[in-house]
Amino acid sequence: MSPLKIKKGTSRHSAYDLRDPHSDVIESHTLAVVVDNEAGVLARVIGLFSGRGYNIDSLTVAEIDHTGHRSRITIVTRGTPAVIEQIKAQLGRIVPVHEVHDLTVEGPSVERELALFKVAGTGDKRVEALRLADIFRANVVDSTLGSFVFEITGTPEKIDAFAELMRPLGLAEVARTGVAALGRGIVEG
The missing domain is CATH 3.30.70.1150 (ACT-like. Chain A, domain 2)
Incomplete structure (x- = not known):
């Protein structure tokens, strides 16, 4: 029986997270961030990226819950696995942020x-x-x-x-x- 020829970190659809968090390979990730729909929230989220020199490849924002006054920000960004983890952790600390999802690693x-x-x-x-x-x-x-x-x-x-x-x-x-x-x-x- 031959061993599986799986390159480390090649499949985002794997049941196992095979990516090395200390790798210096640049990856593209899609982040979904649910926030309060109030003035200044988008500026704070974008400020996190610009203040630390992270690039945003794509950004969309729209209100998703009119009664609860919530919006969804979808951000496509690139970085090493460590940088992506740092971005997610820092987004989660911003007060009006309710949820941060990395759609790239959470499954299809x-x-x-x-x-x-x-x-x-x-x-x-x-x-x-x-x-x-x-x-x-x-x-x-x-x-x-x-x-x-x-x-x-x-x-x-x-x-x-x-x-x-x-x-x-x-x-x-x-x-x-x-x-x-x-x-x-x-x-x-």
């Missing part, structure tokens, strides 16, 4: 992003842009004689791939919402 999750792409072009480039948009299931939400605005929803990787294909066809502008994410399965407790 669903991540989606919405983007708008303005693609300017005529002739064959215009036809090719429409063909690729159909393949990616992007919707045309505005059209003029010289440009299209496409709306696309999907994983950040899908959005990036669509952008790369549109670039040579006349990509003029991009607007992205940032990642919205939820853990899969039943919530216990």
